[in-house]
Every structure is written in structure tokens, then in C-alpha cells.
Amino acid sequence: MDFSYNGEALVLSDINLTIREHDFMAVIGPNGGGKSTLIRLILGLLKPDKGQIRVLGEPPGKLTQALGYVPQNVHINDHFPITALDVVLMGCLGTGRHFGRSGLPRKACEKKGLATLERLGMAKHARKKIGELSGGQRQRVFIARALMTRPRLLLLDEPTAGIDSGGRRDFLNLLETLNKDVAIVVVTHDLFAVSGYVKSVACVNHRLHYHSQEEIQGQSLETMYDCSVEDVCRVQVLAQGLPGAGLKRSGDADGNP
Numbered sequence: 001m002d003f004s005y006n007g008e009a010l011v012l013s014d015i016n017l018t019i020r021e022h023d024f025m026a027v028i029g030p031n032g033g034g035k036s037t038l039i040r041l042i043l044g045l046l047k048p049d050k051g052q053i054r055v056l057g058e059p060p061g062k063l064t065q066a067l068g069y070v071p072q073n074v075h076i077n078d079h080f081p082i083t084a085l086d087v088v089l090m091g092c093l094g095t096g097r098h099f100g101r102s103g104l105p106r107k108a109c110e111k112k113g114l115a116t117l118e119r120l121g122m123a124k125h126a127r128k129k130i131g132e133l134s135g136g137q138r139q140r141v142f143i144a145r146a147l148m149t150r151p152r153l154l155l156l157d158e159p160t161a162g163i164d165s166g167g168r169r170d171f172l173n174l175l176e177t178l179n180k181d182v183a184i185v186v187v188t189h190d191l192f193a194v195s196g197y198v199k200s201v202a203c204v205n206h207r208l209h210y211h212s213q214e215e216i217q218g219q220s221l222e223t224m225y226d227c228s229v230e231d232v233c234r235v236q237v238l239a240q241g242l243p244g245a246g247l248k249r250s251g252d253a254d255g256n257p
């Protein structure tokens with residue numbers, strides 16, 4: 001698949017990617033490399049210039065309930081009078097006699113919303129205003145909203161960005177638990193934080209290099225890449241295509257991109 005905005009330079013070129021059931025994939029790459037664009041294409045918000053995307057065999061956008069999405073930087077005014085449960089119930093919203101796309105009456109939807117918050121360890125915060133919650137707690141609420149349609153694939157764009165390092169591990173443990181029921185794709189700049197959790201890695205820098213579960217099994221990505229993802233790794237690995245191929249640690253003059 002190829003993609004450009006408004007027919008200008010290709011943002012994504014020659015992309016070939018399969019996301020399998022129960023996969024837990026990290027999408028990494030430099031700023032502007034096309035990670036969020038790839039997610040928007042999978043969601044059907046953008047259309048490829050060339051090639052095609054299928055979600056469970058259907059064009060993206062047809063099976064909206066099969067995909068759960070938490071975008072990057074969800075900004076909410078701290079004074080906005082909406083509770084965590086209200087946010088989760090948006091996952092049911094739509095039109096008609098019943099409460100939204102779920103086809104459930106409102107009471108049943110509330111029950112399901114509370115059960116989903118419980119699953120994410122957030123039931124006790126259900127009636128709290130969203131502005132009262134920490135970054136990690138909000139992120140769990142947004143994930144609960146995305147899970148309301150029982151998606152087969154959960155797409156998370158930079159979910160750990162607003163979470164402190166202590167909370168990050170709990171959050172990733174939670175994703176690991178959710179991954180038993182749903183495939184997860186997580187866009188991240190924090191490869192080493194997620195490296196103990198993910199089953200595959202897609203490096204996106206206009207092109208895509210995929211590393212399968214077999215390829216990353218049994219050794220940490222840090223050993224494979226032998227560099228910091230924030231500086232040398234993300235540029236050089238993407239350029240060279242293979243982890244560990246002649247890379248130097250950051251600070252080494254030869255290793256700089």
C-alpha cells in the first residue's frame with residue numbers, strides 16, 4: 001500500500017503488514033515517519049493511493065465495531081462536567097431507540113460500562129469527573145470506552161505518553177491481560193518500556209520493517225538493536241532494515257545518524 005496526503009510526496013510507501021489475532025504489536029519510528037497515518041488508514045479514516053487494506057476481510061470502516069481506537073493526546077478540559085462512566089458510555093453512542101450502536105437499552109449499557117471499568121481496575125472511579133483522574137487513570141477510561149463494542153483489535157496511539165514511569169508498568173501489565181482477548185497495536189516512542197510485552201514490532205519510517213514474534217523471541221529488543229530508540233536506533237535501524245546490523249551505541253560518533 002502507498003499513501004500520500006493530497007497527492008503530494010508519499011508518506012507511506014510499499015507497506016505490507018498483517019496483524020494477527022492475539023498479536024501485541026509495537027509501532028515505532030521517528031517523528032513524522034507515518035505511524036499515526038498508518039493507524040488512520042487501518043481505521044478507514046484515510047484511503048490508500050495504491051493497494052488495499054482489509055479488516056477481517058472487509059474494507060476498513062465497514063466493521064467499525066471490530067476496531068477500538070484511543071487517539072494520541074486526548075485533551076479534556078479539567079472542568080468539563082463529565083464522569084468516567086459517561087466517557088465509557090460514549091462507546092455505545094449512536095442513534096435510535098436503544099443506546100447507540102450496541103443496540104442495548106441504556107441501563108444494560110451502563111451495566112456493561114461499569115463491568116468494563118471494573119476490568120480495567122477503574123470501577124471505584126466510575127462516578128468521578130474525568131478531570132479529577134490521573135493521566136494513567138484517564139487512559140484506562142479511554143480504553144474502556146474503546147472496548148465497549150468488544151473489538152477484535154485495539155489501536156492505541158502513544159498511550160503511555162502521559163503516564164509516569166511507575167504507572168507505566170502497571171498499565172502495560174494491564175494491556176498484557178487485555179491481549180488475551182483482543183489483538184493490540186500500540187504506537188510508541190518508548191520501545192524499551194514495551195519490549196518485554198510486545199510480540200512483534202513494526203518500524204515505520206515511510207517504509208515499514210516488520211519483526212515477527214519468532215524474530216524477537218528469547219532476546220530483548222535492546223540487545224538486538226544495541227542502541228537507544230530515542231536517538232540512533234530509530235533512524236539507523238529503519239535505514240538498514242535489520243536490527244543490530246553494524247549499529248553503535250548513542251554517543252559514538254560513528255553511530256550517529
Ligand SMILES: Nc1ncnc2c1ncn2[C@@H]1O[C@H](COP(=O)(O)OP(=O)(O)OP(=O)(O)O)[C@@H](O)[C@H]1O
Nearest residue numbers: 005006011029030031032033034035036037038204
Ligand atoms: N492531515 C495531514 N495533512 C498533510 N500532511 C500530514 C497530515 N497529517 C500528517 N501529515 C504529515 O505526514 C507525515 C507523517 O505524519 P504522522 O503524524 O503519521 O507521523 P508519526 O510517525 O505519527 O509522527 P509523530 O511520532 O510525531 O506522531 C508527516 O510529514 C506529517 O507532517
